[in-house]
Amino acid sequence: MTDLDLVLGDVRRGMVPAHIYNDEEIFRLEKERLFSRAWLFVGHESEIPQAGDYVVRRVLDDSFILSRGEDGQVRALFNMCLHRGMQVCRAEMGNASHFRCPYHGWSYRNDGRIVGLPFHKDAYGGEAGFKRKGQTLLPAPSLDTYNGLIFLSMDPDAPPLREYLGDFTFFLDYYTRQSSSGIELRGPQRWRVKANWKIGAENFAGDMYHTPQTHTSVVEIGLFREPKAEKRKDGNTYWAGNGGGTTYKLPHGTLEEKLRYVGYPDVMIEKMKEQWSQDQLDVIGRDGFMISAASIFPNMSFVHNWPRVEDSDDVLPFISIRTWQPVGPDETEVLSWFAVDAEAPEEFKALSYKAYLMCFGSTGMFEQDDVENWVSLTNTAAGTMARRLLLNSRMGLLEDGTEVVPPLTREQYAGPGEAHVGYGEYNQRHLLNRWADLLERPAEKVSQVEVSGVPADRAEAGA
Amino acid sequence: MSLDTAPTGPKAAEERVGAKPTGNGGRYSAQSRLGGHAPRTERTGRALPFDDPRHLQAHQWMVEEAYILDAQNYEDWLDLLTEDIHYIMPVRVTTALTAGFDSAPHMAHFDENKYSLSRRVARFLTEHAWTEDPPSRLRHHVTNVRTFATPNEGEIVVDTAVLLYRSRGDVREASVISAGREDLLRRGGEGWQLARRTILVDDSVLRTQNLAVFL
Ligand code: FES
């Protein structure tokens, strides 16, 4: 039996009980208390650009149709027929004006409203028996977007997404708003790994420390201009709002030179200068930091890097967005998308896609070695010995809690939140502290929706 | 109808006009934004008889390649590939029967040319490609070989089915990847070389930790 208070207390002082990476009981609590509340990324508006376009995405065990109605609005509809609960849409993507349930033929418009109910009169006596009017597929409790990124929350009282993200939006813009058109998102590649979902989120949030070791091979084969993987320690790790990430330190030069250094063409740089605030531009131009990997609590991550994609000295940047979708305590479905600015030149889009495939995703040469580690870690955390081991996740802190290096000052870093140069596990602690905050709070009761219900005292349910 | 005159499969008519994916090939390479350099040669006619020398050579080539991939002799494998190779593995998605597509638009698992494949191979040759150290135990099972002529004397199209069994460590379940492949083989100075490969994996969600393997 796990003593939850003890586990959360340990986590909060930066000592991580190893079994939380593979524990049925913890996973049950995560489902009940964390994934029932947090905002979770499910897709991007560019995946469903036309009226009638849809994709089907899951939030843990719940399937939702993300559909763009004839009115242009994006909705998330619980993929369960209001009649006897059949899955309404069994394709993963497509375009449809209606969804017809294969079981008894009820049909729904792409905004969720019921339109067809065979034999309504004969079977139910019409509206007197079953109120067809106003019935819709159950919408997700909360839906909100930022820069076209669609998030769902299972909590009907979730705070507005903008508030939840907080100052992390400052960094989100680097990934998803390089021009006024924002990104187009392609994919996702989907694959299941026998690893706990938290490990990837923690790694992308702030694990600069693993790069020199885990990713030696990609440096050795000349994929990067930087000759040494340990270059990373000159970058900073920042946390702002509900997310954080890592950066690389760029060589001296102007803003334009720095953006060119990572491979952006001038036409894109001009648009960035229009889109981003002075502070956003200063983090790159003045302070010399370029965003790399990042995570938003709980399970969404980003990566931005700039490998060589041909046998030449030129590099080209790419962006990937992904979620670590929990399947079980020891299994995660990775959904990894490629993102690119919608206004980027076509050739840039093609080569950026190539850069992505070479580095991240199901075949990515970075990702391959990451996942190998995380699968082994999860495997090793399953037994009783892991329950005796508290891992030190305090990198960057002395025993008395003072920081090994002070945070960057406003003169050194124009971004929000707090940033430190060098190795540290600041962000892993931020993530797990939020995790602890949610795991501590018992879940609220959920309200139910009755499909053309009747008051309890009138229900004469004959056989 | 005797076997000799029967079409080679239910979709043979469409294969001839190349209108629809065959379960192996299709237009994936031509549609890829990274496929601009790729050869466009298509099959003609029905599958060659099994005693046609070209079929026998193609079959032997496929089996030899499978052994090279099992042994992870990737430098030897690179030698089997032409300089203009396009090696593509689309991301399969579940779509309605009438949707007209079965893969994620403009997204693949592999979408490679010789350079990117050579980087992947170079990485395995470093001593720091942890995902394959210790190496997986691999077995490529290659079957259902059909060979087709093309308008070009020195090129043939070969369909195969491949089942890859990949086992790592001792406690993890092995992963299995099933796929259909359509290959374009070109005759060069040293025999046949692979000029285009389309891998149609049969899963929309892969059940393997990564694709640090080739199919
Ligand atoms: S369950 Fe959908 S129509 Fe009956």
Ligand SMILES: [Fe+2]
């Ligand atoms: Fe990594």
